[in-house]
Amino acid sequence: MTxxxxxxxxxxxxxxxxxxxxxxxxxSRYLRSREGLKPATLDRIDAAVRxxxxxxxxxxRYLNTxxxxxxxxVMPELVASNPTRILSGATEAAHEAGYxxxxxxxxxxxxxxxERLLELADSGQVEGILTLAPIAPxxxxxxxxxxxxxxxxxFDDEMRSVGELIDAAPVRDMMARLAxxxxxxxxxxxxxxxxxxxxxxxxxxxxAVDRFGVESAGVFEGDWTAQSGCDAMLALPPQSxxxxxxxxxDMVALGVMRWAGEHGLEIPRDLSVTGWDDTEFxxxxxxxxxxxxxxxEGVGRNGMVRLVxxxxxxxxxxxxxxxxxxxxxxxxxxxxRTP
Amino acid sequence: MTxxxxxxxxxxxxxxxxxxxxxxxxxSRYLRSREGLKPATLDRIDAAVRxxxxxxxxxxRYLNTxxxxxxxxVMPELVASNPTRILSGATEAAHEAGYxxxxxxxxxxxxxxxERLLELADSGQVEGILTLAPIAPxxxxxxxxxxxxxxxxxFDDEMRSVGELIDAAPVRDMMARLAxxxxxxxxxxxxxxxxxxxxxxxxxxxxAVDRFGVESAGVFEGDWTAQSGCDAMLALPPQSxxxxxxxxxDMVALGVMRWAGEHGLEIPRDLSVTGWDDTEFxxxxxxxxxxxxxxxEGVGRNGMVRLVxxxxxxxxxxxxxxxxxxxxxxxxxxxxRTP
DNA sequence: AGCCTTATAGTGACCGGTCACTATTCAAGT
DNA sequence: ACTTGAATAGTGACCGGTCACTATAAGGCT
Numbered sequence: 001m002t003x004x005x006x007x008x009x010x011x012x013x014x015x016x017x018x019x020x021x022x023x024x025x026x027x028s029r030y031l032r033s034r035e036g037l038k039p040a041t042l043d044r045i046d047a048a049v050r051x052x053x054x055x056x057x058x059x060x061r062y063l064n065t066x067x068x069x070x071x072x073x074v075m076p077e078l079v080a081s082n083p084t085r086i087l088s089g090a091t092e093a094a095h096e097a098g099y100x101x102x103x104x105x106x107x108x109x110x111x112x113x114x115e116r117l118l119e120l121a122d123s124g125q126v127e128g129i130l131t132l133a134p135i136a137p138x139x140x141x142x143x144x145x146x147x148x149x150x151x152x153x154x155f156d157d158e159m160r161s162v163g164e165l166i167d168a169a170p171v172r173d174m175m176a177r178l179a180x181x182x183x184x185x186x187x188x189x190x191x192x193x194x195x196x197x198x199x200x201x202x203x204x205x206x207x208a209v210d211r212f213g214v215e216s217a218g219v220f221e222g223d224w225t226a227q228s229g230c231d232a233m234l235a236l237p238p239q240s241x242x243x244x245x246x247x248x249x250d251m252v253a254l255g256v257m258r259w260a261g262e263h264g265l266e267i268p269r270d271l272s273v274t275g276w277d278d279t280e281f282x283x284x285x286x287x288x289x290x291x292x293x294x295x296x297e298g299v300g301r302n303g304m305v306r307l308v309x310x311x312x313x314x315x316x317x318x319x320x321x322x323x324x325x326x327x328x329x330x331x332x333x334x335x336x337r338t339p
Numbered sequence: 340m341t342x343x344x345x346x347x348x349x350x351x352x353x354x355x356x357x358x359x360x361x362x363x364x365x366x367s368r369y370l371r372s373r374e375g376l377k378p379a380t381l382d383r384i385d386a387a388v389r390x391x392x393x394x395x396x397x398x399x400r401y402l403n404t405x406x407x408x409x410x411x412x413v414m415p416e417l418v419a420s421n422p423t424r425i426l427s428g429a430t431e432a433a434h435e436a437g438y439x440x441x442x443x444x445x446x447x448x449x450x451x452x453x454e455r456l457l458e459l460a461d462s463g464q465v466e467g468i469l470t471l472a473p474i475a476p477x478x479x480x481x482x483x484x485x486x487x488x489x490x491x492x493x494f495d496d497e498m499r500s501v502g503e504l505i506d507a508a509p510v511r512d513m514m515a516r517l518a519x520x521x522x523x524x525x526x527x528x529x530x531x532x533x534x535x536x537x538x539x540x541x542x543x544x545x546x547a548v549d550r551f552g553v554e555s556a557g558v559f560e561g562d563w564t565a566q567s568g569c570d571a572m573l574a575l576p577p578q579s580x581x582x583x584x585x586x587x588x589d590m591v592a593l594g595v596m597r598w599a600g601e602h603g604l605e606i607p608r609d610l611s612v613t614g615w616d617d618t619e620f621x622x623x624x625x626x627x628x629x630x631x632x633x634x635x636e637g638v639g640r641n642g643m644v645r646l647v648x649x650x651x652x653x654x655x656x657x658x659x660x661x662x663x664x665x666x667x668x669x670x671x672x673x674x675x676r677t678p
Numbered sequence: 679a680g681c682c683t684t685a686t687a688g689t690g691a692c693c694g695g696t697c698a699c700t701a702t703t704c705a706a707g708t
Numbered sequence: 709a710c711t712t713g714a715a716t717a718g719t720g721a722c723c724g725g726t727c728a729c730t731a732t733a734a735g736g737c738t
Contacts, residue, residue, distance in 0.1 A: 010461055010485060012724055023688045028726060036686065055485075058462040059401050060724035063693040068398075084422070091444060103442035105430065122349055123397040124694090125464075146349060146394075226623040254623045261625040281620045284565040284593045286600040351694055362718045367696060375716065399694035402723040463724090 020048035076133035089300030121146035128311040152303035168204035182335035191248030229255020250275035268333035287330030350391040359387035415472035428639030461485035467650040491642035507543035521674035530587030568594020589614035607672035626669030
């Protein structure tokens, strides 16, 4: 079903005014507040609006008010890890503040992205921008008189991230518990180290190895995919397998589990595996995957709360919950025998 | 890092003109085409633009041209099934046509959604809208002079869908093959029957049962979740289990597999399971899940191709590949013994 | 009744671009 | 030298709303 727009112009405020027998300014008042108008006048305008099926042109309105009622959220690449939960939280907060939220994704490198972001900020189309990707340092001096810009980066390349997702403390908690359960040899399959979160988890892993005095079979530099989980295990010499694998996320952990199954290892009897993200499929795997649940909605919400604050000065309630929590499931257990 | 927008107005075309010592109209020409200007004039304007860090106000431009260079894609609910692949295809096509794409998600029922969609269409903010959700029939007469609207629905509630995702032919293909492999008793765990795709798959299942003269243990009305897969199996009397389960999608199939593992059934020896969507995790399960791969990028692209055609009259190349293809993996096999 | 205050409605400019039209410059043609 | 026309630049109106200000009507008070 396709509707071709025939360029018949929409009715304007002046046509409504003529039909209702009032001035255009009266209609303008009607649109904004409906206050200070006689009930009789109001009714006449009501009728005219209905008859013409009038809807205000938001673009024209903006020209005076600078208010578009719209915020944008910028993502680096749409195909990257699923952003729906972050978006859902951000959308909710934006709606609470009376804004609609628009999703924009800019491809290209950081410089191209920054340029387009500045264009968007100064084009007058949105009042504020929440970007999940970092912006080029060169842009720092140039922003300020367009839309407000808030950077909430898990994707930061400069380590200046304030992102809430990169807290890797659960790595330590998981390893502490696994060490308690008798595990002495660990392995880490990292995510793409271009991501601050991957680096943070890797650092936390290395620190925990030190702190708990356990062995490490190494750190594999993966790319968040299940395939990299398989590859990581294949890269190990068969005689020195770990008994616990800390995977960068659930997909990676799934790859590790796949490899284990193919090589006759049973999880968690022979190998404990942990993931990250509490992906939907994790708890239905056999064994159900121990993971770290992230309050992604909260992350989206909190970013948006900051943006709303920057744009309107208004304080919205941030997400109450903790950003992450450890979900201990079946894929991790006491080490019963040494392999 | 938060930038507060201090309402210092952006420089306008007239300020650039003053600085360059030309008229505002000359600057306007410069912005649109840069043609018909003396090189010297062009240089002067260039310099002025750079000095003021001028960027055009797209909103003001629109008021005359009606061209915003923006299209919107409307989704019913952001948290529903992952739309990133569809978006990715749609974005690509929009970019090819020189448009930027904005994602809007409207909550609420079909009527509320339709109302907001019409508002968006007539607000002048976008030139066209591709909606993945159906619109209320009541709106049919009211659209036509705002932005172009194209409906591409897998989510159609009225069975008037032209969606390309609802072709359920692969159900028949899977069942034909399974019947060939000796399966005589099937079971279908449907997705949410509010979805046309779920209904289509269910119908195809029932038709195939007829056509191939096999038994059906019934149709379970699920909701696309893994949990519904578990529930569906628990709902069966233990003495009359099927040997093949056609699940509504991969998550449902995962739930079925989970149930099987918990009840000592081995897949595919005791039970064959098929999914749908070729979700990323499917091929890394043990056993890897037989599924139906969907060209979701293509679906997004094709919807956008139609929208671009409606807006500009221009023909973009549609996605070449078939919408779906059967991916036969480890979770389906010849029936070796009767349970 | 007359005056002042408040409620309601109207007038014209303006936001920042583009459009239609006009004015100027300058080289070529006769 | 004068006309002609293309190339280049300028003028003022306009898009559809809102703002600041003014005008009128209605109500309260002495």
